[in-house]
Amino acid sequence: MKEQSDVFRLHSICYGCKREFAVYEGTQAYDRVKRNKHGIHYCEDCKNKIELEARLELGRRLLTGKD
Numbered sequence: 497m498k499e500q501s502d503v504f505r506l507h508s509i510c511y512g513c514k515r516e517f518a519v520y521e522g523t524q525a526y527d528r529v530k531r532n533k534h535g536i537h538y539c540e541d542c543k544n545k546i547e548l549e550a551r552l553e554l555g556r557r558l559l560t561g562k563d
Contacts, residue, residue: 506530512542 504521506529517539519525529537538546 506533508533508537510539510542511536512538512546515539 504526505518506526507516507518508529509516519529525537528535
């Protein structure tokens with residue numbers, strides 16, 4: 497991968513933790529931020545927390561048999 501000083505980056509505000517984060521050219525996150533600068537975006541930490549909670553909830557539903 498190119499050095500980070502050689503690639504374009506955009507800054508966005510995380511909707512979850514309200515901190516500014518950078519996304520680098522060539523990533524899916526960069527494409528999403530570039531297309532919709534004022535949309536809802538999440539940093540990697542918040543994105544991972546959301547994904548983990550969704551997987552845990554799915555596991556709970558499968559174990560209990562509730563919809």
